[in-house]
Amino acid sequence: MSGSTALSVENVTWAPRRGAPLLIHPTSFTLAPGRVLGIVGPNGAGKTTLLRMLYRFQAPLSGHIRIDGEDLWAMAPRVAARRVAAVLQEQPTDFALSVREIVALGRLPHRTGFAAPGARESAIIASALDRMELHGFADRPLGTLSGGERQRVMMARALAQQPQLLVLDEPTNHLDIRHQLEALALIRSLGPTIVTSLHDLNLAADLCDAVLVLREGRPLGFGPPREVLREALVSRAFGVTARRERLSPSGRAHFSFHLST
Structure with a gap:
């Protein structure tokens, strides 16, 4: 990993277009480097919408998102991609690429020109496969894997990206109990700053350094789980x-x- 980063979200809002009702009302929080934030709330609370702004899928209507004091949305896309990685609920099923090739995509933001992957790149990819116990699947097409196996591939791709901020949308979806527990233990050990949505409050209380509670796009509380939940x-x-x-x-x-x- 390339270390971690401080995250600051300042009065961020979002709507599909100007003049439309807000789906995310003014939301602010700060997260120290290397900490884990869990975003919780009922379906439709705005968890995924907020995460999309953090991994630069949709721009805030107003407010700022800063990592180590730099405006995330003012960065060049390639620079942002070196610093922020995301693992989403939606999983590709029709890629004709192998698991190893998918994981290698995490290295694209770090490459220059048409340079072929070197020994260091190969070692990073192998390490990501190891951490997610995927070496036995490395040469299989992604579309032949189960949902839980594909989830582990997407996590490995994010690890290969070596981000400073890792955004996870329901990371335990599709995983069996054993791999849920392993994924949560892995999250705690990764190193980068992590923001994750979770539907299980007990997991959030155990896993996270801080939680943000949302309802209908409005923040109801932010802070340590024992104080907020x-x-x-x-x-x-x-x-x-x-x-x-x-x-x-x-x-x-x-x-x-x-x-x-």
């Missing part, structure tokens, strides 16, 4: 009755949910 705020965000319990002997918090009456 309180019963009243979670109940308000998800429209349910939330109960936070302590699991013995670990002492870890666990949420249970009931329909509000």
Whole structure:
């Protein structure tokens, strides 16, 4: 990895066009280098929309996104691609490329001209395959893999990119229980600053240094999970009755949910 970066989001908003209703209302937060932020909220809360601005898929209507003080949207696309990588929920299924070739795409922002990959590039690609336990699949076409296997390939491609900011949209989707746990442990160990959307509040509490709670595109809370993920705020965000319990002997918090009456 190429280190991590400080992330600052300043009064960011988004709408499909000027004059249309906002889908993301003014949102601000800061994240120190190497920290993990989880974005949580019900379906339609704006989680994916916010992430798209962080990986330069759609520009903010207003506000700024800065990494290490530099405006992300003022950077040249190639420069931004060296610093920010994303793993999305949507997965390609019809690529005629092999797993190794897909992972190698993560190195494109770092290449100059038509230079062929050297020994260092090959070592980075091999390391990414190793970390996601994909060497046995390296020569298989991507379209022959299961959803969980493709998810691991997309993660390996992002690792090969060596980003300073890694954006993950529901990274445990499509993964079985074993690979969910492995993916979460991997996320904690990666090194770059990470912003991830999660649907499981218990995972967010265990994994993240900070959480941002969204509802209908509005931030309801930001900060350490133990301070933000309180019963009243979670109940308000998800429209349910939330109960936070302590699991013995670990002492870890666990949420249970009931329909509000």
